[in-house]
Amino acid sequence: MRKIQMVDLQSQYQKIKDTVDASIQEVLNSSAYINGPYVHEFQADLEKYLGVKHVIPCANGTDALQIAMMGLGLEQGDEVITADFTFAATVEVIGLLKLTPVLVDVEPDTFNIDIEALKKAITPKTKAIVPVHLFGQCANMEAVLEVAKEHNLFVIEDNAQAIGADYTFSNGTKKKAGTMGDVGTTSFFPSKNLGCYGDGGAIFTNNDELAHTLRGMVNHGMYKRYYHDVVGVNSRLDSIQAAVLKAKLPLLDSYCDARRKAAEYYSNAFANNPNIITPTISDFTTHVFHQYTLRITNGKRDELHQHLLDNEIPNAIYYPVPLHAQKAYQDDRYNEADFTITNQLIDEVISLPMHTELDEEQLAFITKTINDFI
Structure with a gap:
């Protein structure tokens, strides 16, 4: 591989x-x-x-x-x-x-x-x-x-x-x-x-x-x-x-199609995993999958992040800190109660490898590694 x-x-x-x-x-x-x-x-x-x-x-x-x-x-x-x-x-x-x-x-x-x-x-x-x-x-x-x-x-x-x-x-x-x-x-x-x-x-x-x-x-x-x-x-x-x-x-449209194909593979592989929420696509837009981002709902996002790295599968957390909590942008005007979704997402999201060159062998390894762990 x-x-x-x-x-x-x-x-x-x-x-x-x-x-x-x-x-x-x-x-x-x-x-x-x-x-x-x-x-x-x-x-x-x-x-x-x-x-x-x-x-x-x-x-x-x-x-x-x-x-x-x-x-x-x-x-x-x-x-x-x-x-x-x-x-x-x-x-x-x-x-x-x-x-x-x-x-x-x-x-x-x-x-x-x-x-x-x-x-x-x-x-x-x-x-x-x-x-x-x-x-x-x-x-x-x-x-x-x-x-x-x-x-x-x-x-x-x-x-x-x-x-x-x-x-x-x-x-x-x-x-x-x-x-x-x-x-x-x-x-x-x-x-x-x-x-x-x-x-x-x-x-x-x-x-x-x-x-x-x-x-x-x-x-x-x-x-x-x-x-x-x-x-x-x-x-x-x-x-x-x-x-x-x-x-x-x-080649942009073909690049986007390749990303969609990889995203479809991911989503199908995770469909029956109760601890994973796969990306939702709104009815009014197509999705070009600059990122493929999961929500991990059993509290093991950080453990999964490290487990993937240990298995040489790169991944990223976009984004670990909400903007309202960043030191540069903190403001007394903000109320934490107004950011319930963002504050939840920062603990759940994880983005997987996503590009035009992913092959089925790689996708199978990534998805099996995740499903076996979560």
């Missing part, structure tokens, strides 16, 4: 090696390392794939979130609501911009933002909602957008983990994850479903005026060289990373 890896980027690379190597060599030959042709070509390809008017490439997913908030003109003290159970980047940029993060609980089955908790958190100072499409499936965007419309709030989609997922509205309209709010963001971190070989990110919007603002902001606020019209940052996707992403984008 091949060595099991949490994410097997090397095996994936070997299948696209000729294309990737040739593309990178072309960049080296051209010396167009910043804003070269591959950046513009990838941008256009991604706009077409997502069905969105504007893609603004940038340096990473965290920058994408920060720049999106800057572009919307949010001001110090404005409240921004997001999920408590997610990676810190989402709340990090809210803090960096001197906005006020308002963390709310999540759903127990999808781990995405709880709509009722969202509604209760709205105050006159609320200006935006950041739904996170956690682990690979969309939050309840129809409900989020309804709340936002009622209260005149911006919606910023954190799509770092669900690029390629499809959302179906109640009227049958379909949209790609990240294209439904005022602005969407994503990360191209190497382990993502669409990952580059370094850092990278992008911002999506259908708003022409906002897109213009964002394009300047990612480049020091310049629209004309050395003329700075807005306060900006230095956040560009470099040409080598764009070349890698351009090579991988046509």
Whole structure:
């Protein structure tokens, strides 16, 4: 059996090696390392794939979130609501911009933002909602957008983990994850479903005026060289990373299908285990399984974590500490009673190896090891 890896980027690379190597060599030959042709070509390809008017490439997913908030003109003290159970980047940029993060609980089955908790958190100072499409499936965007419309709030989609997922509205309209709010963001971190070989990110919007603002902001606020019209940052996707992403984008749907196939194997294998809750997929979204995350309900999550490591099966706990309890984001405004689901999840969740290169022998070994232990 091949060595099991949490994410097997090397095996994936070997299948696209000729294309990737040739593309990178072309960049080296051209010396167009910043804003070269591959950046513009990838941008256009991604706009077409997502069905969105504007893609603004940038340096990473965290920058994408920060720049999106800057572009919307949010001001110090404005409240921004997001999920408590997610990676810190989402709340990090809210803090960096001197906005006020308002963390709310999540759903127990999808781990995405709880709509009722969202509604209760709205105050006159609320200006935006950041739904996170956690682990690979969309939050309840129809409900989020309804709340936002009622209260005149911006919606910023954190799509770092669900690029390629499809959302179906109640009227049958379909949209790609990240294209439904005022602005969407994503990360191209190497382990993502669409990952580059370094850092990278992008911002999506259908708003022409906002897109213009964002394009300047990612480049020091310049629209004309050395003329700075807005306060900006230095956040560009470099040409080598764009070349890698351009090579991988046509394969994104097949990558997501491979992850779904592995997830189906996992879920079938654990179906009769009373101590395991497998991922739930909402009716309105597809799931691209950036992560495959179980809930272990018999109190043995930590023991399982170590048992898997002892058997050379990598695994991870996403996330061990809720954001409201992190030292950087603690606040007297928060009440533990408002985070019952998140506080439960941190003791139960465990994520298994999930990538495009998992084979049946590996999956059988992983699932047998878990079922025999739990």
